[in-house]
Amino acid sequence: MLEMITKLAESPKTIERICVYRQLLQQQQAQNKTHIFSHDLADLAKVSPSQVRRDLMLLKCVGSPSKGYEVSGLLEHISSLLSQSQVQKAAIVGVGNLGRAIMSFFYGRDPNLKIIAGFDSEDHLSGRVIHGCRCHNVKDLEKVIKEEQITVAIVTVPDSVSQEVIDKLVSAGIKGILNFTHVRANVPDSVFISDVSFSAQLEVVAFYAKLKSAHT
Amino acid sequence: MLEMITKLAESPKTIERICVYRQLLQQQQAQNKTHIFSHDLADLAKVSPSQVRRDLMLLKCVGSPSKGYEVSGLLEHISSLLSQSQVQKAAIVGVGNLGRAIMSFFYGRDPNLKIIAGFDSEDHLSGRVIHGCRCHNVKDLEKVIKEEQITVAIVTVPDSVSQEVIDKLVSAGIKGILNFTHVRANVPDSVFISDVSFSAQLEVVAFYAKLKSAHT
DNA sequence: TTGTGTGAATTAGTTCACAGCA
DNA sequence: TGCTGTGAACTAATTCACACAA
Numbered sequence: 001m002l003e004m005i006t007k008l009a010e011s012p013k014t015i016e017r018i019c020v021y022r023q024l025l026q027q028q029q030a031q032n033k034t035h036i037f038s039h040d041l042a043d044l045a046k047v048s049p050s051q052v053r054r055d056l057m058l059l060k061c062v063g064s065p066s067k068g069y070e071v072s073g074l075l076e077h078i079s080s081l082l083s084q085s086q087v088q089k090a091a092i093v094g095v096g097n098l099g100r101a102i103m104s105f106f107y108g109r110d111p112n113l114k115i116i117a118g119f120d121s122e123d124h125l126s127g128r129v130i131h132g133c134r135c136h137n138v139k140d141l142e143k144v145i146k147e148e149q150i151t152v153a154i155v156t157v158p159d160s161v162s163q164e165v166i167d168k169l170v171s172a173g174i175k176g177i178l179n180f181t182h183v184r185a186n187v188p189d190s191v192f193i194s195d196v197s198f199s200a201q202l203e204v205v206a207f208y209a210k211l212k213s214a215h216t
Numbered sequence: 217m218l219e220m221i222t223k224l225a226e227s228p229k230t231i232e233r234i235c236v237y238r239q240l241l242q243q244q245q246a247q248n249k250t251h252i253f254s255h256d257l258a259d260l261a262k263v264s265p266s267q268v269r270r271d272l273m274l275l276k277c278v279g280s281p282s283k284g285y286e287v288s289g290l291l292e293h294i295s296s297l298l299s300q301s302q303v304q305k306a307a308i309v310g311v312g313n314l315g316r317a318i319m320s321f322f323y324g325r326d327p328n329l330k331i332i333a334g335f336d337s338e339d340h341l342s343g344r345v346i347h348g349c350r351c352h353n354v355k356d357l358e359k360v361i362k363e364e365q366i367t368v369a370i371v372t373v374p375d376s377v378s379q380e381v382i383d384k385l386v387s388a389g390i391k392g393i394l395n396f397t398h399v400r401a402n403v404p405d406s407v408f409i410s411d412v413s414f415s416a417q418l419e420v421v422a423f424y425a426k427l428k429s430a431h432t
Numbered sequence: 433t434t435g436t437g438t439g440a441a442t443t444a445g446t447t448c449a450c451a452g453c454a
Numbered sequence: 455t456g457c458t459g460t461g462a463a464c465t466a467a468t469t470c471a472c473a474c475a476a
Contacts (some may be wrong), residue, residue, distance in 0.1 A: 009427055012420065013445070019416035023398050037457070046400040046411075049457095050447055057459065063455040066454050071257035089305050098321070105414050113422050128425050151425045154418065176425025178418055180240050184262040188402035192424035194417060195262075198321055199229070200235035201410060202370065203392055204228065206304050209367045209392025211225055215406070229467070253435070265435090265467055275439065281435040282476050 007058060008081065014055050015082075021055070022078045029071050038067035048205050083112035089148055091174075093165050094156035095120040095135055098180060102154060103131040115154070117144055138165075142172040152176045159183050166193075222402070224297070225273060230271050231298075232286075236261050238294045245287050253284035305366040307380050307390075310373035310417035311336040311351055314396060318370060319347040331370070333360055354381075361388040368392045375399050 010017060024044045028036060038056070039049040056069065059077045063069035092099045095118045106115055118125070118135040125135040136144050144150070153174045157165050162181035169177060170191055177193040179185060187193050224231060240260045242254060254272070255265040279285035285306065287289045287293050308315045309311050322331055330349045334341070334351040341351040360366070369390045373381050378397035385393060386407055393409040395401060 005427070011445085015420050015423055017418055019419040020400075022414060022419075023413075024400075024413065039457085044400060046448070050449095051445095053458065054446080054460085063458060064454065064457095066451090068457075069364060076383055082419060082423055084426060086426070088426065090422070092419070093345060096317065097313045098317035101312065101317050102414055104313065106418065109415055110419065113419060151416070151429060154424050174425075175428040176421040178421045184236075184240075190428055192428055194421050195426060196412075196414075196417060197236060197316060198234055198237075198412075199239065199325055200431070202306070202322065202368070203235040203298060203326065203329060204231050204237075205392040205394045205408060205410050206306070206368050207231055208225070209302060209390075210302070210304065210410055211221070212391040212406055213367060227467085255435085264469070266471095267467095269436065270438085270468080279436060280476065281474090284435075 003142070004060065004081070005084075011058065012155060014058055017045065017047065017055055018059070018078055018080070021052070022075065022082075025071055025075050025078075029075065029193060034071055034076075035067045036071055037070065038063070040068070066139070080111065082091070085108075086112070087116075088113050088152060089120065089150040090115045090152040091117040091145060091150045092104040092133065092154045092156060093119045093138065093169070094158075095122070095125055095130070095140070096156060099154070099156040100130060102156065103133050107131040107133075117150060119144075141168055144172065145169070150174065152178070154178045154180070156180045220274070220276065220297070221300075225417050227274065230274055233261065233263065233267070233271055234275070234294055237268070238291065241291050241294075245291065250287055251283045251285065252287055252290075254279070256284070273405060281349070290312065299326075303330050304368060305333075305364055306331045306368040306370065307333040307335065307361060308349065308370045308372060309335045309354065309357070309385070310371065311338070311341055311346070312372060315370070315372040316346060318372065319349050323347040323349075329368070333366060336359075336363045341361070357384055358388040361385070361390065368394075370394045370396070370401070372396045408425065 006011050007109045021041060042052045044050040045193040059081055061069060061074055061077050090113060092102060092115055099118060103115055115133050118133045119138040119141050120135060121138050123137060126137045128135045151174060153169045155165055157178060159181045162183035166177060166185040168186060170187055175191055179193055184195060237257060248292050254268040258268045260263040275297055276283060277290055277293050297304045306329060308318060308331055315334060319331055327368060334349050335354045335357050336351060337354050342353045344351045367390060371381060371393060375397045378399040379401050382393060382401040383405060386403055391407055395409055395411045400411060
């Protein structure tokens with residue numbers, strides 16, 4: 001098991017796809033599908049069938065040539081691998097439109113990973129519960145994170161306070177950060193940070209859109 | 217020039233980084249920095265210096281060993297390359313929290329790429345202008361997109377109507393789509409689509425966070 | 433010196449192609 | 455026959471390392 005996790009840790013792309021597979025498999029399960037072939041999952045995820053088989057291989061999943069992979073089996077493998085049977089708690093710093101959108105997007109999606117706290121400098125939010133997520137003033141950040149043993153944080157504050165907020169999160173003991181600001185913040189090696197840049201992504205889309213238009 | 221674009225089109229990763237460089241360079245320019253070394257830009261973007269030099273090489277940017285790269289020169293190169301001097305218009309389908317957050321995130325950021333229209337099935341939004349973006353009922357989608365010659369669309373609707381909305385966008389002539397739903401939609405080859413999955417990204421962060429905790 | 437520009441080397445990621453099984 | 459599991463081949467992405475210029 002530990003060896004498998006080490007292997008996986010070296011393949012961030014695979015991990016991301018596996019998270020996507022899980023979502024798709026849950027949808028399939030909801031439709032009472034019990035088995036699925038690699039090419040069917042590949043179609044749903046928009047990747048190649050051999051890619052799916054390779055990814056599942058890493059998880060030591062096995063399928064039968066006649067029926068494909070058992071959906072419930074895959075889901076168990078994936079969940080145990082990703083969450084390692086421990087519940088993890090997450091917090092959001094910055095309860096604006098984006099913060100709320102993410103709360104509602106994520107609400108009820110993954111029982112092993114729950115966004116339980118929100119922080120904002122706006123006092124009128126304190127005490128409110130939005131999508132199952134209790135809001136606090138940002139000055140209680142360290143206290144709440146330590147009390148609740150929160151390990152993951154989502155940062156949706158204005159760019160100008162990004163590094164400051166991230167420093168606070170790090171010293172409060174956060175181990176993983178999903179950063180929506182445009183600042184590429186400094187964090188120690190002991191913390192994992194992933195940057196999401198809407199603007200950059202939209203610009204990439206615009207670039208290819210132009211290319212596609214020219215093609216016609 | 218055309219040759220350069222063809223080369224770039226084959227390096228999606230480079231394009232994404234270049235968009236990030238642009239943001240960072242604009243910040244630098246605002247601070248009256250006129251020149252920058254590859255390692256400084258690398259620090260800001262959290263990539264390696266040789267990566268920066270390679271990326272800039274693709275754009276045929278040149279720097280001097282003593283002063284580094286000229287910031288305004290880089291910005292010109294990047295902007296002309298990315299937008300090819302044409303203004304592009306974008307629309308958002310789904311004016312909920314997420315849609316609005318994206319509107320405000322992007323408002324005023326890039327003069328060559330503007331989100332000018334929003335579509336929603338909620339009638340009370342029609343006619344409202346949010347962050348410079350005029351809202352319409354979704355049934356006017358095709359008409360407005362054609363009239364305004366919008367080429368890029370952002371999809372922030374519920375998963376259940378995702379494919380349906382994307383089909384409409386494609387037949388209205390959209391060439392690039394940024395998809396925030398969990399559905400990996402089908403689109404023809406003539407359209408570029410990029411999927412953003414918050415949940416998957418957050419799960420990846422949680423995975424590495426757990427890894428980092430174990431490390432301690 | 434110090435940093436750029438770039439060929440060469442390395443590493444990561446993906447697809448191919450086929451043996452083996454139901 | 456049709457699909458899985460996987461070594462081998464290939465392609466893409468990144469880093470190294472060093473000639474050259476200010």
